[in-house]
Amino acid sequence: MTAPTADDRSLPLRERKRLRTRRALTETALRLFTERGFDATTLDDLVDEAEVSRSTFFRNFPAKEAVAIEAEVELWTAYLHRLRDRKLSGPVLAELHRCLADAVTALDPGWDGRYLATRRLILTAPALLAYVDHYRTGVEDEAISCLATALRVDPDDLRLHVLARLTTTCWSVSGRDWVRRDGRGGRQALVTGLARAYRSVPESLALSATPR
Known part of the structure; x- marks a missing residue:
């Protein structure tokens, strides 16, 4: 058994959207952390760049370290x-x-x-x-x-x-x-x-x- 992915059509649409949001947050975070440094990048910087709310972030990750x-x-x-x-x-x-x-x-x-x-x-x-x-x-x-x-x-x-x-x-x-x-x-x-x-x-x- 493999972990589910956003491309898995057997998943409900809502779950695929959640996984896509999670992946977008991850890729945005890695880019910002690499460019600016982990400590120098705030959570507000990250959610603004990813165009999501803080509540959306915390529905996917418990902390800034987790997305990294x-x-x-x-x-x-x-x-x-x-x-x-x-x-x-x-x-x-x-x-x-x-x-x-x-x-x-x-x-x-x-x-x-x-x-x-x-x-x-x-x-x-x-x-x-x-x-x-x-x-x-x-x-x-x-x-x-x-x-x-x-x-x-x-x-x-x-x-x-x-x-x-x-x-x-x-x-x-x-x-x-x-x-x-x-x-x-x-x-x-x-x-x-x-x-x-x-x-x-x-x-x-x-x-x-x-x-x-």
Whole structure:
């Protein structure tokens, strides 16, 4: 299952309009934040440029930080959709990898540019980095809940917490490298880098040092 988009004709017209408004706010916000800086751009600047009311903005986003990281939200929303729908079979870390890789692959073509702009913006605004960290913690909590239900184990089981954190860590490592290369190689390069990060997990655990 994929996250709904404004182009999905199976959605009611009202929902498609809401998604289009959300996308317009996101694109306007990224442009203004990039041009003027995140801190220097007020919420009034944003809604005036997007030609919407403050109430419309807050119906779509809880805060200015949220609209700035919408590309992150798109990714992890798609990931959680897949995790909730998937019938897990085999090693759980591999299943989490498949969910995340499938989510990345299915994102709309414009996502690459939005994500690159978002990550560059985060480097200039410490408040956004903190917001992303907080958001990803919520994603990990959701993943833990899904795994606990699917595997019929206690949500406090430490293994679930480690697996959830490994997934966001593998993304952080591979995504950071992709952004550093300005997205060279496109979506396929990102997916390949993600696979390499997951493969490194057991290899890293097997790494040992020889006393000198």
